[in-house]
Amino acid sequence: MVKIEIEHRGKLTEKKLQELRSFFDEKGNFIEKKERFSIIYSQNKEEGSNDLCHSPIDLKLRITNKKPELVLKHGNWSGNDARKEFLFPVEPEKFEEMTEFLKILGHYHGVLQATVTYLYNYKGVDFSLVEVPGWGYYFEAEIITDEEEVDEANEKIKEVCDELSLKVLDHNGFCELLKSLNDRPGFRFNFEKENFFEIKKRFQSYF
Numbered sequence: 001m002v003k004i005e006i007e008h009r010g011k012l013t014e015k016k017l018q019e020l021r022s023f024f025d026e027k028g029n030f031i032e033k034k035e036r037f038s039i040i041y042s043q044n045k046e047e048g049s050n051d052l053c054h055s056p057i058d059l060k061l062r063i064t065n066k067k068p069e070l071v072l073k074h075g076n077w078s079g080n081d082a083r084k085e086f087l088f089p090v091e092p093e094k095f096e097e098m099t100e101f102l103k104i105l106g107h108y109h110g111v112l113q114a115t116v117t118y119l120y121n122y123k124g125v126d127f128s129l130v131e132v133p134g135w136g137y138y139f140e141a142e143i144i145t146d147e148e149e150v151d152e153a154n155e156k157i158k159e160v161c162d163e164l165s166l167k168v169l170d171h172n173g174f175c176e177l178l179k180s181l182n183d184r185p186g187f188r189f190n191f192e193k194e195n196f197f198e199i200k201k202r203f204q205s206y207f
Contacts, residue, residue: 005083
């Protein structure tokens with residue numbers, strides 16, 4: 001059965017991120033540090049659009065701690081959302097080939113993202129404290145559940161975020177966050193005009 005990913009998001013300052021790390025180190029459970037590079041594909045044929053916050057299809061090819069995977073999430077997304085999630089492992093030597101495969105299928109432009117994430121579990125909620133080098137910080141609070149338990153999971157995340165004084169973004173705020181990330185110079189790609197090899201050289205440490 002396909003699982004539903006319930007996720008709430010919000011901005012962080014560097015100070016708040018460090019406070020949360022200290023709190024979770026004491027009161028929660030540290031899971032892992034994730035160094036991730038993502039190729040996030042736009043579903044709009046118009047290059048440079050900000051459709052990523054409106055499209056129900058979230059397709060990305062990513063590598064996390066040297067382990068690549070193809071990811072598809074489906075459903076409307078915002079500051080908080082519930083989406084179906086599909087994960088498919090990719091052999092490391094097949095990463096570049098997968099970019100060609102997706103290009104043939106019509107997926108060739110979008111945005112790039114590189115992050116460092118500290119993942120914790122606190123009171124049954126997975127918290128990702130995310131640093132985007134050269135940009136800033138945000139959090140994701142997540143529960144993976146079944147369709148019949150979506151409302152319960154949403155309420156639980158809301159209660160824990162309230163306890164931690166974390167403000168979840170509304171849809172407009174979420175779109176503004178994405179636009180700020182996506183409009184950074186050098187973080188959009190088009191594989192009809194450039195090749196993956198040139199991009200990989202910029203993010204070699206993730207591979």
